Amino acid sequence: MVRPVTADEDAAGVPCPVCRTPNQPHRRFCRRCAAPLTSVAGPEPLPWWRTVWPFRRRTRAGSGRLTRLLVILAVVLALCAAGFLLLPAGRNLFEDTRDKLGKAKPVTPARVTATDQLPGHTADLTTDGLSNRYWAASRPGASVTYSFGKPFRLVDLIITNGASKSAEEYARQARALRVDMEVTAQDGKVHRQEIDLSDKPGSQTVPVGISDVRKIRLTLNAPVGLTRGRGIALAEVEFFQRT
Incomplete structure (x- = not known):
């Protein structure tokens, strides 16, 4: 619904993206057609190489969370391996395994x-x-x-x-x-x-x-x-x- 514009309203300001009516800077909706004055930013365009197969994939919701979980898991495994090798029992087991797999002279x-x-x-x-x-x-x-x-x-x-x-x-x-x-x-x-x-x-x-x-x-x-x-x-x- 379009409402009439009163004469005392300021004619200068941000134009409405729908009806092009000027609006004061503090307004969030058009004073004439009530259309929102702040447009929602769209997604950033993909780089050119993401538009070429096989890199042309849609990002699924939650994929960032999965990546973070994989990184955390890799760090935990690395810390466990380091602790295993640094502890005397783990170090001895590692050396004994090398003795069995290696050759002696x-x-x-x-x-x-x-x-x-x-x-x-x-x-x-x-x-x-x-x-x-x-x-x-x-x-x-x-x-x-x-x-x-x-x-x-x-x-x-x-x-x-x-x-x-x-x-x-x-x-x-x-x-x-x-x-x-x-x-x-x-x-x-x-x-x-x-x-x-x-x-x-x-x-x-x-x-x-x-x-x-x-x-x-x-x-x-x-x-x-x-x-x-x-x-x-x-x-x-x-x-x-x-x-």
């Missing part, structure tokens, strides 16, 4: 010393690669220390107990059924592990899994067959690192 110590050894049976014979030569100690509690030039991840330890892999030679010397291992890491932290050995000739593998190893000490205990004229024999010790 032998590593040779730079120096070998012992607290006790019989003549002709020095401690360095445990790393010469020959299982028919051995280190012999005169008493239980004797230890051998292996020092390495640079830190490494110790995955496995292979011990050939006794004097030889040969059953006949094996029985001629005493053997240690328990070896106390002390591993010193790069940061000075000491890891201790008690190793029980079988009283039989041949190699025995000991899983370890310690990082940044610099020094390993093996102490012979619980000997069997130790009599006068015999020593506690240890034929070979092999160390393996993760590649």
Whole structure:
């Protein structure tokens, strides 16, 4: 409905978009046709690349909320993964998994010393690669220390107990059924592990899994067959690192 315009109303002002009648600035509706004077802004035009298939898509209601939820979920998962790796238990599990999936290669110590050894049976014979030569100690509690030039991840330890892999030679010397291992890491932290050995000739593998190893000490205990004229024999010790 169109109402008549009185003469005393100001003829200057914002023109109505419908009937073009001037209106005072404070008015929200036209004084003649009551049409709204403030137009609703339409959506901004899309960039040209959004008008080309396959980018030509309509934005669905709530799509922004979904994006925010996905971003929050990604951040939470990243924080959980970081916490898992930083915690000692999570870090150890991660390293153990890498040990199982990776390959191992032998590593040779730079120096070998012992607290006790019989003549002709020095401690360095445990790393010469020959299982028919051995280190012999005169008493239980004797230890051998292996020092390495640079830190490494110790995955496995292979011990050939006794004097030889040969059953006949094996029985001629005493053997240690328990070896106390002390591993010193790069940061000075000491890891201790008690190793029980079988009283039989041949190699025995000991899983370890310690990082940044610099020094390993093996102490012979619980000997069997130790009599006068015999020593506690240890034929070979092999160390393996993760590649």
